[in-house]
Amino acid sequence: MRARLALLAALVLVAGCSSRERLNPFDLRNPYTRGRPEGFVALADDAQVRLEWQPETGSDLAGFQVYRQLGGIGPFVSITGVLSSLTSSFTDRGLANGVDHAYRLVFVFRSGEGSAPAEAIATPGPLRPWVADFGAGVLARITADGRHVLSRVRGFDSPSGVAVDAATRKVWFTDTGGGSLILYDPSGTSQPLSIYVSGQPGAVVTDSVDHTAWACEPEQGRLFHFNDGGLEASPTIGLIDRPIGIARLPSDRSVVVCERGGNRLRRFASDGTPLWGVPLPAPSRVAVDSSTLELWVTSFDLGRVVRLSAAGVALDSVGGFDGPIGVAVDARRGRIWVADARAGELVALTRGGAVVLRVSGLSEVREVAVDPASGDVWATVPGAKAVVRVTADGTRRWQAGGLSLPDGIALDPGR
Known part of the structure; x- marks a missing residue:
């Protein structure tokens, strides 16, 4: 009987740990974030795009980095250094109006970049x-x-x-x-x-x-x-x-x-x-x-x-x-x-x-x-x-x- 109770307790403990791990916003198995930065949007304006997202904290998190692709062609190129983990926005200026600008926002950990970027697209213009x-x-x-x-x-x-x-x-x-x-x-x-x-x-x-x-x-x-x-x-x-x-x-x-x-x-x-x-x-x-x-x-x-x-x-x-x-x-x-x-x-x-x-x-x-x-x-x-x-x-x-x-x-x- 005691063995069965011990086993049950161990299973509950494992399940709880697994649940807590998946609530971790950096976890790819998190059903809400999928390991991506949250709330990422690209807001088009005249010759510029304002990027917004939710700041995040974590002992291993160094910050965020932004990548951009123009017109749906070519690779995504970094347009920032590592931004503070408390940063929640970045404005990309001097852009060509009428061109699609695709963005990726990634977590940057002390061990390297996260593998799951958040993505958004904006098309700046004067309107x-x-x-x-x-x-x-x-x-x-x-x-x-x-x-x-x-x-x-x-x-x-x-x-x-x-x-x-x-x-x-x-x-x-x-x-x-x-x-x-x-x-x-x-x-x-x-x-x-x-x-x-x-x-x-x-x-x-x-x-x-x-x-x-x-x-x-x-x-x-x-x-x-x-x-x-x-x-x-x-x-x-x-x-x-x-x-x-x-x-x-x-x-x-x-x-x-x-x-x-x-x-x-x-x-x-x-x-x-x-x-x-x-x-x-x-x-x-x-x-x-x-x-x-x-x-x-x-x-x-x-x-x-x-x-x-x-x-x-x-x-x-x-x-x-x-x-x-x-x-x-x-x-x-x-x-x-x-x-x-x-x-x-x-x-x-x-x-x-x-x-x-x-x-x-x-x-x-x-x-x-x-x-x-x-x-x-x-x-x-x-x-x-x-x-x-x-x-x-x-x-x-x-x-x-x-x-x-x-x-x-x-x-x-x-x-």
Whole structure:
């Protein structure tokens, strides 16, 4: 009996030791780390990539070392010496934009390098995608390649609309729950400028000529216009029945507004003077074709997209949608991209209204923006809590997760 108890105790001891060994982060049999450094990500920016990981400690651990491969060709070459075991990041600078950079991070022990590297890929570029994360209360910046969230500006209630001043690279966005229009300068150290307007501001558009922003407030039926000093650029326009979408015409800097409750599309001069209003059932969003100056308007309720002239004359109506919301125009390639939220699809139209592409599997896809340089399409997908990047030919490139309820999206094309 005593022999059997002794044997049982020995087996328990061995099993415990084996379990403890496999919890060792350096152990190849560890089910969580597989012996690799943890939390390794490569965050693409303009001509640089920031690498991040979790620091580690161990009596035999000397630190970490980073290796890089360019364009998927050739060997991985060391780009650092041995970094301290307490190090958690490294920025690789002076890189070629548009080229895939593959990285490996390895443990370095006093006896030599570990055999299991952590791996990540990034493609640097000048693009700065900005997303209003309504659910998390943050303005999120996505990496240039669309793989990850690069940074977050916190402290807001529920951001929804977002737009970029292409001249200054400053970001305007609305905090719907906080009743504010906010200006954020990503290159500065000052706090964001918050302009309290009351109500629930939503859609926003910028004017990069005079550096102002227009914002819709649907609950009280108002349209605001502020400069980057926080002062009114033109008087507030009232008596607009639920304005929920807005776009600017580059020809004269006028703005076009979707007056959903009034079933109208309205146009105002840059000083706020009304120019015209035309009947249009339940308009949702509007986008301007900068080449033709034609307007493309979605109607979620009717499942249609309507094309109008700059004078407000209806030219075409395209059906076959379940519930379209966001719309963006790729003027260089003559494509109109529509976010069909109910169908979970991005749909590409020609200027003539023909469907040329459908990208499905995008749950509740909401807002959309186009990179004019590449033709890539970026869309917020609340159902997946993500932002998706799609190429001009409809190929899904990357998906950045880690968001809560992404709403508005805007692209800063960069230098």
